[in-house]
Amino acid sequence: MKKTHKLTIKDFEKGSSNKELLQIIKEKNISIDKVNIKLFYEEELRLLQIELVKLQHWISKNKKRVVIIFEGRDAAGKGGTIRRFTEHLNPRSMRVVALDKPTEVERGQWYFRRYIRRLPNPGEIVFFDRSWYNRAVVEPVMGFCSDEQYQKFMSQVPEFEHMLYEEGTVIIKFWFSILKEEQLARFESRIATPLKRWKFSPVDQKGQQLWDKYTHYREQMFSKTHTSYSPWITVKANDKEIARLESIRYVLSQFEYEGKDKALTTLLPDPNIVMRYYRSSKKLN
Numbered sequence: 412m413k414k415t416h417k418l419t420i421k422d423f424e425k426g427s428s429n430k431e432l433l434q435i436i437k438e439k440n441i442s443i444d445k446v447n448i449k450l451f452y453e454e455e456l457r458l459l460q461i462e463l464v465k466l467q468h469w470i471s472k473n474k475k476r477v478v479i480i481f482e483g484r485d486a487a488g489k490g491g492t493i494r495r496f497t498e499h500l501n502p503r504s505m506r507v508v509a510l511d512k513p514t515e516v517e518r519g520q521w522y523f524r525r526y527i528r529r530l531p532n533p534g535e536i537v538f539f540d541r542s543w544y545n546r547a548v549v550e551p552v553m554g555f556c557s558d559e560q561y562q563k564f565m566s567q568v569p570e571f572e573h574m575l576y577e578e579g580t581v582i583i584k585f586w587f588s589i590l591k592e593e594q595l596a597r598f599e600s601r602i603a604t605p606l607k608r609w610k611f612s613p614v615d616q617k618g619q620q621l622w623d624k625y626t627h628y629r630e631q632m633f634s635k636t637h638t639s640y641s642p643w644i645t646v647k648a649n650d651k652e653i654a655r656l657e658s659i660r661y662v663l664s665q666f667e668y669e670g671k672d673k674a675l676t677t678l679l680p681d682p683n684i685v686m687r688y689y690r691s692s693k694k695l696n
Contacts, residue, residue: 483587
């Protein structure tokens with residue numbers, strides 16, 4: 412049996428490229444499975460981000476309006492995925508919307524008004540880190556809205572999205588799905604990491620306690636707001652990196668932009684990771 416060694420500073424100094432460093436790792440009989448997975452992820456992400464730049468240019472040139480909604484339980488990976496989407500995009504024709512709780516004035520207005528103000532202009536992509544769907548799941552679970560407000564929202568949202576569709580706005584709605592155990596592990600990681608601790612809140616803690624209630628309202632949301640013109644796209648997100656890659660692929664697959672045929676990686680998402688609601692209704696978390 413070969414003796415296993417550790418990498419040293421000198422090894423890193425000798426390896427002037429990833430290829431040379433991988434050869435040193437191989438010679439030292441060090442398992443490189445995790446390294447290969449990471450390198451694959453980084454390269455795929457780079458190639459997909461190149462395509463996103465092309466897509467943004469096409470959207471801007473053709474004055475398209477695109478809304479991409481990211482929903483899911485707390486710690487499902489929505490924010491991290493949005494960062495990978497937007498990392499190399501031109502901020503002049505792209506925005507990320509992550510609204511705080513409504514003000515006193517906003518609470519007295521029509522619920523959709525504060526979201527309408529942030530919809531894309533022609534040639535723009537807007538990423539919603541949570542959206543008007545707060546009222547479909549989070550608010551009723553946490554008691555932040557009345558049953559009357561909830562029922563009114565559920566009856567109005569399909570019509571609201573149909574109006575946007577008729578006006579030419581493209582809406583992509585993602586639900587990031589994770590297991591209860593995975594959510595707990597991510598919460599514990601947040602608490603243990605000083606740079607991530609700000610992400611954890613009492614609402615997050617309640618998410619574990621009210622897991623089944625979340626599930627009930629999520630199913631109600633899907634059944635009443637999954638439409639042909641604005642379908643729900645579910646993403647299995649226990650593996651953050653795979654979820655990021657496959658959700659980017661899905662968005663790219665929805666447009667016929669210039670230069671798409673020259674992509675250096677597949678733009679078709681894995682149907683076992685990304686799927687429409689009806690295919691995944693019995694598998695979600």
